[in-house]
Amino acid sequence: MEKRELICIGCPMGCMLEVTLDNGDVVSVEGNTCKMGDTYARKEVTNPTRIVTSTVVVDGGTSTRLPVKTACDVPKSAIFDVMEQINRTHVNSPVKIGEVVIANTAGTGVDVIATRSVS
Amino acid sequence: MKSYDIVIVGGGPAGLAAAISATNAGCGSCLILERDRELGGILNQCIHNGFGLHTFKEELTGPEYASRYIERAMELGIEYRLGTMVIDISKDLVVTAINREDGCFTIPAKAVILAMGCRERPRGALNIPGYRPAGIFSAGTAQRLVNMEGYLPGKKIVILGSGDIGLIMARRMTLEGASVECVAELMPYSGGLKRNIVQCLDDYGIPLLLSHTVTDIAGRDRVEGVTIAQVDEHMKPVAGTEVYYECDTLMLSTGLIPENELSRAAGVEMNPVTNGPLVSETFETSIPGIFACGNVLHVHDLVDFVSEEAQSAGRYAAEHVRHNTGEKTAEPVTVSAHGGARYTVPNTVNVKKINAPLTIRFRVDNVYKDAGIDVYLDDERVLHLKKRILAPGEMEQVTLRKEWLQSKQDLRNIRVCVERE
Numbered sequence: 001m002e003k004r005e006l007i008c009i010g011c012p013m014g015c016m017l018e019v020t021l022d023n024g025d026v027v028s029v030e031g032n033t034c035k036m037g038d039t040y041a042r043k044e045v046t047n048p049t050r051i052v053t054s055t056v057v058v059d060g061g062t063s064t065r066l067p068v069k070t071a072c073d074v075p076k077s078a079i080f081d082v083m084e085q086i087n088r089t090h091v092n093s094p095v096k097i098g099e100v101v102i103a104n105t106a107g108t109g110v111d112v113i114a115t116r117s118v119s
Numbered sequence: 120m121k122s123y124d125i126v127i128v129g130g131g132p133a134g135l136a137a138a139i140s141a142t143n144a145g146c147g148s149c150l151i152l153e154r155d156r157e158l159g160g161i162l163n164q165c166i167h168n169g170f171g172l173h174t175f176k177e178e179l180t181g182p183e184y185a186s187r188y189i190e191r192a193m194e195l196g197i198e199y200r201l202g203t204m205v206i207d208i209s210k211d212l213v214v215t216a217i218n219r220e221d222g223c224f225t226i227p228a229k230a231v232i233l234a235m236g237c238r239e240r241p242r243g244a245l246n247i248p249g250y251r252p253a254g255i256f257s258a259g260t261a262q263r264l265v266n267m268e269g270y271l272p273g274k275k276i277v278i279l280g281s282g283d284i285g286l287i288m289a290r291r292m293t294l295e296g297a298s299v300e301c302v303a304e305l306m307p308y309s310g311g312l313k314r315n316i317v318q319c320l321d322d323y324g325i326p327l328l329l330s331h332t333v334t335d336i337a338g339r340d341r342v343e344g345v346t347i348a349q350v351d352e353h354m355k356p357v358a359g360t361e362v363y364y365e366c367d368t369l370m371l372s373t374g375l376i377p378e379n380e381l382s383r384a385a386g387v388e389m390n391p392v393t394n395g396p397l398v399s400e401t402f403e404t405s406i407p408g409i410f411a412c413g414n415v416l417h418v419h420d421l422v423d424f425v426s427e428e429a430q431s432a433g434r435y436a437a438e439h440v441r442h443n444t445g446e447k448t449a450e451p452v453t454v455s456a457h458g459g460a461r462y463t464v465p466n467t468v469n470v471k472k473i474n475a476p477l478t479i480r481f482r483v484d485n486v487y488k489d490a491g492i493d494v495y496l497d498d499e500r501v502l503h504l505k506k507r508i509l510a511p512g513e514m515e516q517v518t519l520r521k522e523w524l525q526s527k528q529d530l531r532n533i534r535v536c537v538e539r540e
Contacts, residue, residue, distance in 0.1 A: 011172045014313030065269045067166035116182035
């Protein structure tokens with residue numbers, strides 16, 4: 001049995017979690033105060049994921065940068081591939097909040113979407 | 120100029136939530152005065168996720184969180200002026216402001232809500248020796264440059280201070296291709312949220328040096344490097360521990376200070392611990408009709424709690440406009456912080472007047488493991504909460520039922536204490 005200590009990033013409470021593993025399989029999660037902690041711990045020890053946020057260049061709008069995010073979490077290992085694609089992206093205004101800016105970013109199956117509107 | 124029931128100084132998360140809630144509570148005319156080019160305040164540059172888990176039960180970015188409030192304010196037809204800076208608030212609630220269209224003008228109000236937020240502690244307040252080269256930024260300034268203006272402040276970064284903005288910027292700069300050498304923190308604990316240490320530093324292998332500070336900045340025209348040394352228990356640098364880090368940029372994330380020049384000039388009584396106004400449970404300051412909420416009152420770590428607090432302040436301000444009789448109410452009960460608790464918000468409570476549970480927010484002065492939060496009504500302990508960990512970087516709160524407060528005969532003082540078990 002292997003034990004791993006984690007800090008939950010599900011919310012700002014930052015619960016201290018203890019995950020018990022048996023040959024890479026999660027046996028138990030302790031220390032979480034909600035379901036998010038359990039989900040996070042199981043993912044973190046098997047396939048850690050993160051939401052990526054950044055900006056893309058927006059032309060002809062009221063501002064020059066458009067904030068974007070991955071619509072949901074992507075594998076940690078894909079973060080820099082996602083960033084590389086985000087950095088190559090230019091969009092034209094107007095853009096509406098929630099609009100897809102990059103479909104299926106870096107082959108993750110996840111879209112990059114606008115997090116504000118630019119007119 | 121036209122008069123308003125409520126004038127709100129600042130169009131960030133606090134000002135927006137206060138305006139919406141005041142309008143919902145029946146306030147006929149609300150005006151938000153915002154000095155920036157758009158509403159939303161600092162949220163516009165906080166493009167990372169993690170906002171709104173309490174309020175909306177989902178994880179939003181700063182601009183998304185702001186847009187929910189901006190849309191709501193627009194639906195309610197709340198008036199606002201951009202590019203407008205308030206320069207004075209008088210005791211009889213006349214607000215003086217300036218902008219490019221109207222010049223200098225005054226607005227009489229029946230209530231004023233202070234929602235100016237806070238600003239960053241600058242280099243000048245830190246006493247770091249060395250020249251004044253280019254390449255020294257407060258973390259928030261760097262954040263605005265990267266996220267809104269599209270400039271990269273540097274390629275090789277050292278960050279002093281482990282406040283949340285510094286941690287967020289360590290990740291942001293790394294994602295944009297810069298190399299973040301380390302984050303140095305004077306205190307033996309981080310000033311930021313634990314989750315940010317995990318997902319901003321640990322994820323990218325950025326070292327966090329606790330009990331370390333910058334003792335010298337090299338470079339005349341541009342930062343060329345910084346010297347970092349360990350500090351002892353008195354926070355004095357330890358000779359012989361100096362390490363030189365080559366870098367082109369030094370970012371400072373060394374604390375936030377509520378921006379209260381207007382409040383002070385108006386004569387509002389201040390709390391020397393928070394650098395924010397002293398307030399009652401209705402968020403009213405020592406000047407009747409002037410209310411305060413959000414980071415101008417005390418620095419929050421979660422915008423969700425700013426919104427919640429501002430919502431209450433807006434509702435109470437609307438009530439004040441409706442029912443203000445100018446009568447002095449009974450002597451209020453004082454709320455005070457003891458033991459490891461540094462301060463409380465609010466500072467006084469009109470026990471007879473309250474109609475909802477009382478939330479008291481506070482911060483602790485150190486890291487406490489297996490500690491307890493105790494609340495006393497005079498000498499009687501009414502609440503005891505066990506906490507596995509308490510840290511200065513995380514705001515705490517307790518909620519007291521109004522029955523407890525109102526059933527206590529001749530209550531004079533509510534004490535919030537933090538003690539090791």
